[in-house]
Structures are given as C-alpha cells and as structure tokens.
Amino acid sequence: MSSKVGTITDENGKFSLNLLPEFKNDETLEFSHIGYITKKVSLSYLIKNNYKVFLEEEVQNLLGVTIATNPKLKTKLAFTEITSLKHPVYSFGSFLKNDKIYISGGDAYPEIDHMAKVRAKIAAPTFQDFFYEGKWATKRHYKKYLSIYDIKTNSWEFPDLKLQVRAYHNIHFYNNLIYILGGKKCS
Incomplete structure (x- = not known):
C-alpha cells in the first residue's frame, strides 16, 4: 500500500482494515504469517474474492541430517564421596x-x-x-x-x-x- 496502514487477524483469521478514500483498486496489500509464504494482492483482487486470502504453508526441506557419536562424552561422572551424616536424611x-x-x-x-x-x-x-x-x-x-x-x-x-x-x-x-x-x- 502507498501508506503504512496495518492490521492483525483475530483467532479465526478475520481482520478489518480502514481504507482511506484515496486508495485505488490497484493498491497492493501484503499478507504474512510465520510458517507461510507472504502473499501480495491488489485491492481489486481482495474485493473480487469476497475479502478472503489464503496463504500457502512454507515448507523447508532439509538437505540432510547427520547423526554421529561423540567418543569424547563420558559415560560416567566423576565424584568424590563425602563423609556420611551419622543419621542420613533426604528431601532437605x-x-x-x-x-x-x-x-x-x-x-x-x-x-x-x-x-x-x-x-x-x-x-x-x-x-x-x-x-x-x-x-x-x-x-x-x-x-x-x-x-x-x-x-x-x-x-x-x-x-x-x-x-x-x-x-x-x-x-x-x-x-x-x-x-x-x-x-x-x-x-
């Protein structure tokens, strides 16, 4: 759009936008959401489609996943045993x-x-x-x-x-x- 007018949708995806009188049918509106491909449509397209816009999910393919062992990891933790209490307790x-x-x-x-x-x-x-x-x-x-x-x-x-x-x-x-x-x- 030629101005910085913006809005957000409610939990059902509905939105409202106050259009200024100087907006023309060829004005471009941009719709975006995380995980979806951003879509730009004209105001005339929006009116023609009954103000409904559908975004496509943005799928990102991974090139590959490598799983490797790390021989440097220790399987046991080193510790020093301390002098015991005369009467042991837990949940202290x-x-x-x-x-x-x-x-x-x-x-x-x-x-x-x-x-x-x-x-x-x-x-x-x-x-x-x-x-x-x-x-x-x-x-x-x-x-x-x-x-x-x-x-x-x-x-x-x-x-x-x-x-x-x-x-x-x-x-x-x-x-x-x-x-x-x-x-x-x-x-």
Whole structure:
C-alpha cells in the first residue's frame, strides 16, 4: 500500500482494515504469517474474492541430517564421596557458602514398600500382618537441625541451633540471613 496502514487477524483469521478514500483498486496489500509464504494482492483482487486470502504453508526441506557419536562424552561422572551424616536424611534444604554446604532439616524416614516387606517376612500374610506393619508406615522422622559440611576438611559441624521440624523445603542465604521456604512440618 502507498501508506503504512496495518492490521492483525483475530483467532479465526478475520481482520478489518480502514481504507482511506484515496486508495485505488490497484493498491497492493501484503499478507504474512510465520510458517507461510507472504502473499501480495491488489485491492481489486481482495474485493473480487469476497475479502478472503489464503496463504500457502512454507515448507523447508532439509538437505540432510547427520547423526554421529561423540567418543569424547563420558559415560560416567566423576565424584568424590563425602563423609556420611551419622543419621542420613533426604528431601532437605541446602545452600553453598564459603566452601561449606549448609543443610537444614530433612526426612530421615526411608521409603519402604511395607507390603513387600510383609510378604518377604511371612509366607502367607494375613490382613492383621499388613495392618500391624502399616501402623509404622505413616510415622515420619523430619529433622530440626542445621548441619554444615566443610568441603576442605571433609567433615561435618553441628551448631547448637534448633529449627522447626521440616522437610521438602527450600533454603536460601541472602544478606547474612537464612530463609527457609515451604516444605512440610511435622509436630
């Protein structure tokens, strides 16, 4: 078009365009969309086709795809085993600061398939056997301590600081303050 008039379509592809009186039937309109071939049509063509324009999909053929192995990739990651905690936990919050890993709380209860445990111990378990084992299944052991692992000395520190019993949470260090966010509490 001889002017910079533009518009966009709605979700159904319909559009409206305010045509100025000085536009002539040979004015060119341009329609484009990502993934389609841009189409230029005259205003007279648009009127003749009841203001409908169809764009063709733009297909780009690839010349070829090469799949190669990379022998330089390692199949195993190297790691250094650290000193274990006396009572291991999982689902704890942690952050790293000054070559130390700070860990708060956590769940010390191992995930156990109690049904499988009963079947392994008893050849023909009864409902009462499953029930007796199941009463221990719901007891969680969330921790309330802050544990600090010193990377340089490969040792743990346990400051005399008690936190709320918590697991499955996030912990952040900002402006010399520790923030504990979310998680589950257990009373």
